[in-house]
Amino acid sequence: MSYERVLNPSIVAVFGHPSSTDALRKLYGRGNLIATTYDIDERLGHGMVERMQAVKKGQDIFRFKTKDQRLKAYFPLDAQVTSLTENEITFMTTEELPYYSVVKVSVPLDLYAVIVPSLKKLSPNIHGHHYMGLICGVESFEYNTLRKLVNHIIDNGIEEWSNDSFDLGDPKTIAEIEARPEEDALDEPQENKRPDRVERHKSKNKLAKL
Amino acid sequence: MSTKSKILFIDDEEELLQLLGDFFSNLDFEVFTANGGDEGLKMFRTHRDVDLVICDISMPRVRGLDVIKKIRMLSDDVPFVFFTGFGSRDNMIEASKYGAYDFVRKPDIAGLVEVAKKAIENSKAGGSSTTNDPLSEYQRLLARRD
Numbered sequence: 001m002s003y004e005r006v007l008n009p010s011i012v013a014v015f016g017h018p019s020s021t022d023a024l025r026k027l028y029g030r031g032n033l034i035a036t037t038y039d040i041d042e043r044l045g046h047g048m049v050e051r052m053q054a055v056k057k058g059q060d061i062f063r064f065k066t067k068d069q070r071l072k073a074y075f076p077l078d079a080q081v082t083s084l085t086e087n088e089i090t091f092m093t094t095e096e097l098p099y100y101s102v103v104k105v106s107v108p109l110d111l112y113a114v115i116v117p118s119l120k121k122l123s124p125n126i127h128g129h130h131y132m133g134l135i136c137g138v139e140s141f142e143y144n145t146l147r148k149l150v151n152h153i154i155d156n157g158i159e160e161w162s163n164d165s166f167d168l169g170d171p172k173t174i175a176e177i178e179a180r181p182e183e184d185a186l187d188e189p190q191e192n193k194r195p196d197r198v199e200r201h202k203s204k205n206k207l208a209k210l
Numbered sequence: 211m212s213t214k215s216k217i218l219f220i221d222d223e224e225e226l227l228q229l230l231g232d233f234f235s236n237l238d239f240e241v242f243t244a245n246g247g248d249e250g251l252k253m254f255r256t257h258r259d260v261d262l263v264i265c266d267i268s269m270p271r272v273r274g275l276d277v278i279k280k281i282r283m284l285s286d287d288v289p290f291v292f293f294t295g296f297g298s299r300d301n302m303i304e305a306s307k308y309g310a311y312d313f314v315r316k317p318d319i320a321g322l323v324e325v326a327k328k329a330i331e332n333s334k335a336g337g338s339s340t341t342n343d344p345l346s347e348y349q350r351l352l353a354r355r356d
Binding site: 011013017018019020021022023024026027032034036038044047048051052054 | 299302303306307308309310311312313325344345347348349351352
């Protein structure tokens with residue numbers, strides 16, 4: 001799905017940018033974009049609201065408080081996960097993302113991560129950007145699944161996956177997992193030691209920037 | 211004193227430079243051509259009064275991105291149009307940070323003529339490199355949207 005379809009008919013105003021409206025429209029494929037070298041100020045802000053009200057005459061206008069959940073914007077984003085632990089995730093993406101913004105990872109499980117300046121050296125990505133995120137806001141159930149996923153990757157190596165192809169089995173509680181003796185795994189026949197592999201599609205992992 | 215508008219073309223393709231030079235000369239522009247970014251920079255230093263720079267992005271040695279960076283140190287005003295091929299979007303995004311007037315895909319010469327005329331007209335009218343009246347443009351977009 002393109003940005004155009006997701007966000008139309010919204011208008012994007014870019015303030016304080018040296019390039020022209022035409023250049024940025026072509027660059028980002030958005031017909032509803034205005035660019036101006038001016039920084040946004042009170043005059044422009046009031047002018048924009050007044051003009052919107054003039055056009056919207058007779059229609060309802062909604063205003064939201066700054067903490068209103070409806071002010072959140074979701075931008076779908078393709079990304080390639082390069083490492084994953086229980087606490088952090090690194091990924092490559094073609095889009096530039098600001099530090100301390102929140103991304104939602106939707107595959108292979110739902111989790112949120114805050115993008116931070118990397119605490120370790122990340123290989124450069126010639127096609128875009130390489131980021132590190134600290135995983136946060138994970139419920140105990142997802143945390144459990146995340147732990148199993150990390151173990152699964154350690155056992156099976158890193159491959160691309162999608163929601164449809166990744167099957168971790170029935171969820172277990174942390175107590176159940178911790179209660180499982182490690183010897184069980186060692187005693188298993190070699191052919192049964194690795195979990196059954198399921199077909200994995202070559203789809204990229206999906207992140208959504210908040 | 212010449213009243214023709216002056217355009218500086220910077221590209222590493224000799225044949226394209228020749229073609230563009232002839233084409234724009236016939237449209238009554240005064241044309242300067244430079245083969246590559248380094249020559250383009252030298253030429254800009256000796257012809258600081260050009261009304262428009264039209265430059266390729268992907269060039270060996272001195273790239274279009276380097277050209278606009280250095281020209282912006284000399285002049286904030288001269289409009290800069292990138293006449294570029296496909297596959298250089300990252301460079302285009304980077305170049306836009308230095309004030310690109312427009313991007314035209316090769317080989318759309320008709321489109322380039324249109325953009326060149328508009329850029330020179332806007333520049334001579336004293337307009338900035340972005341929309342002169344964001345509120346009017348905003349109102350026009352609102353009306354179109356609704």
